Amino acid sequence: MFDLSSLNEQQRCEFLKHQLDGLDEREIDYLVKKTSGLYFGEMSTLRDLVKSSGGSFDEQLEKFQSNRKFQQENKLKIDSVKWGDVGGLGDIKELITDTILLPLKYPGLFKSTESQLGITRSGILLYGPPGTGKTLLAKAISNECALNFLSVKGPELLDMYVGQTEQNVRNLFEKARLNSPCILFFDELDSLAPVRGRAGDSGGVMDRVVSQLLTEIDGMDKLNSHEEISHIFLIGATNRPDLIDQSLLRPGRFDKLVYVPIAKTFEERFKIFDALTKKLPIDALFDKEEFIKRKCPNNLSGADFYAITNKARQNAIKRIISASEIATDNQDEVIKEEDFVKCLEDFNANLSDQELVIYENYFNKFSNKN
């Protein structure tokens, strides 16, 4: 009866009349208008939700549509990063998984405020030099644990209108509650939550934002507007943890501080390079280990390896085109060692050796303090 395109007005009317009991004409009219653009499958999902979890069709529809909008607005969700795409960082992956999975498995034992057992639910603050995979880790954990992923970059929430930034923070947490279980990822947390009293903005906007954030984080366990318990997991990322208002690092907030360093050993560098290249068509003669050991400098970050890999692909394409090597069976369309080596000719790592030492000293001091 229905095809796979979205249902027209009459089809939606038929559906509502026949698939749901107890709706009068006025309600049907109203719902027909509100369901514009929905597919048969989506209408069926809504019907099943009403039947299984109660509530009215209208309530379930509102939730469904906010979920749909959320998925569209937060595109990070659709790039499905897996643990295998994150090279190295084994200890960190384990720690993050435990921090997120245990409260999901044993929700009663974890609360954002201290429970009787003294266990508090933790938020994670990933800190370290740029390009070391902090964002990548957060995306991967949301996929691995099948959680929604809501990401905000510090300045995105800021608004010039009085009170609007605080409202944006409130909306963000309500959105997270509605899409629970969910990871709420704050990139560049330092720019959203700087130490209070120092921001230098005349109206004290940043101070109010920090206060609003604290209120929302402490109230994370409250029910959402559909009276459901929510599971929100906080992950923040920053290059400057010292600039973040310290109250945000207290128990139940971003209290698990995790340093994400630049790879120090050959093995770690190899794992990153391998994760980035394993799905690419690479010449079987290319020896990745030799390339990392003999050709690559030791100060490369994951983002540097990503840039090298991308450049090598471009080099391969140029080489193939200029040599008119485009073979119909595309046997020769592979990235060769020379394509990688060529990238390094004029490649500058994101951080020089000196900058790396400065970063390391600074992070060591920060880690010792905490």
Ligand SMILES: Nc1ncnc2c1ncn2[C@@H]1O[C@H](COP(=O)(O)OP(=O)(O)OP(=O)(O)O)[C@@H](O)[C@H]1O
């Ligand atoms: N450990 C890694 N394994 C595989 N790829 C990595 C790794 N680290 C970084 N990358 C690559 O570098 C890109 C940038 O990394 P990402 O954005 O996660 O770094 P970041 O630490 O969040 O940086 P910033 O502090 O500048 O925001 C990733 O999209 C990925 O392609």
